[in-house]
Amino acid sequence: MPNLTHVDWLIILLYCGFVLGIGYALRPYMKTSKDFFQAGRALPAWLCGLAFIGVSLGGPEVIGMGAAGAQFGLHSARFFAIGAVPAMIFAGLFMMPLYYGSKARTVPDFLRLRFDGKTRTLNACTFLAMTVFSAGIRLYAMARLIQALHIFDRLFLSAGWPREGIFTFSILLSAAIVMAYVLLGGLAGAMYNQVLQFFLLIAGFLPLVLIGLSNIGGWSGLMASLPLSGIGAVHAGSSNLGFGLCLGLVLGAGYWCTDFRVLQTAMAANNIESARRAPLIAAVPRLFLPFLLILPGMIAIGLPTPHSTTTVTTTAAGAIVHETTIVPPQDAQGNGLVPAQADPRTGKLLLNAAGQPLLDYGMATPNLILHFLPTGLLGLGITALLACFMSGIAAGVTAFIAVFTGDLYKPWIRPDASGQHFIAVGRWAAVGFILLTIAAAYAASGFSNILDALLLAFSIVNAPLFATVLLGMFWKRATGHGAFAGLLAGTAAALLHHGLTLPQAAQPGLHGGWIAVLHLYPNALAQNFWTAILAFSANLVVAILVSLCTSATPDVDLVGLVHSLTSRPVRAGIAWWKRSETLAAAILLIAVALTLFVY
């Protein structure tokens, strides 16, 4: 059990107090629905950029990067850092001018402007379902982490409450904090806290990496201590480069270019140039931060594996003292600080095909925090992790209420209501969202790997949407009927594929195979990859065919919505080194240099 003292608790409470205080300070500025749902479209580029990167560094992503570092080493940086950058540059230079310039409030609203109302409604419904599901997974993961770190164990012990209640208590407490600051500050409240989370992440993880590196003998010591199996895994990972690149292209680009949870931060910028710069500003820390988050995983697996020991000492009085340190079998059978996985029902260790224990890589970063950070910094490290989880959930709340209010409630129920009415509806929607998320968090307990669950949601919703948005922005012949049919076909293909396939060793149900099991995949990652590819391709083919069979929209109605019909941003008066294109070129050069370093 970690020794959380008053200082650690003070730091955690200080953070909670400030996030609520920021929401409270912003409340007087929430006068119009634009202020509440779009942060007044008045935020500077740097703030939007840091919030953009903050959303993408939610709890599962931070834990996942540490896990990937432990499993695949430094090479995993290419997926998290270098792989994301081209999509972010593309989103900034080519997509933001259309999203922002069209004055769309949300991504479904852009689909309404570009195509029609039915396409908007379909996308709004699938997006809302995905947002509830993914926020539920995040909430579940956060509660599990709080359990694993034993944060509330002492509180429950001293109060005499049953320890089984910690999971529910963690879920309710974190949901209540997130709901409070979103109700008070709207999108601005969430974005301010995402920026706070970004700096907290650096403040919590930089000393962790420095202390870990100094203990393991610096960079050379780390490289020498990495297990051979890990290096093997790196090379195995290299052979799957094509697989990873395809996965990144469909799911990664779909995420950065169409996920409204992320894009809402750039769409809150104070002008079109700031909106373009926001993803580019985010790309700079995106190049370097994954190294800070991957290294804890590498250090954790490079450290010696703990074993039970007995030391014999003789006291001054001549007494012989035997001191035995018992290490749980999960830790002793693990690798470094990465424990072995145990079956939650039987407690028995899980073994792979070779009879070796399966490792719980997700515990690499939390275990390193508990191992190295002393009282004080321990509170800061835990606060950083909790901040990541809460800001990811908050991004879901703000995206949900904007889409629900603007794309479903307003057009279908009360088109002529006042702005104050929509703010009230948004606040009630936030309460409803939190309740649905809590229910989804309990449903998510059926997934053994939370990243697989998140990828499943993205592959069903974002992959087909990416095809629709690409066609809408870059092919003026795409029509509303085509987009609707494509989106329907893509989503249906994804669901059908999931219902007919199953990862090996999984039970039919949440993991797939709920219609019939026609094909078995080696793992859930491969299943999600093919779900995404199929959804994207089905959407693209059906949308093109139906568009060609239906009458085209006149060019004059597509100005500002299609790239070829939209005038380029005015650059006169902006020095060449201040332009977004220059920033994008510099980021690409750094990405190339980092790629050479990683290889």
Next chain:
Amino acid sequence: MNLDLRMPMGLMFTFTGALLTAFGLASRGTAIYALCQGIDVNLCWGLVLLVFGLVMMVVGSKGQKKIEMGRQMANPSKARQLRQGR
């Protein structure tokens, strides 16, 4: 929005830094730093966060003044009052 984020953020890091610095001073030379080569990391990192927080607060207060000026300029009657005040 009419609130410069750097102000509250600077305040939070100043408090956190001050807390870590004070705890670092109180816990110097104790066993909790055994895995940190004996370095009082709370004191060192606390000072870093303290400086960062103070810099943020200074920059943020300047930004907040600019925001207030901008708001007053956007309101003609307030702008007139401001000019008269000068």
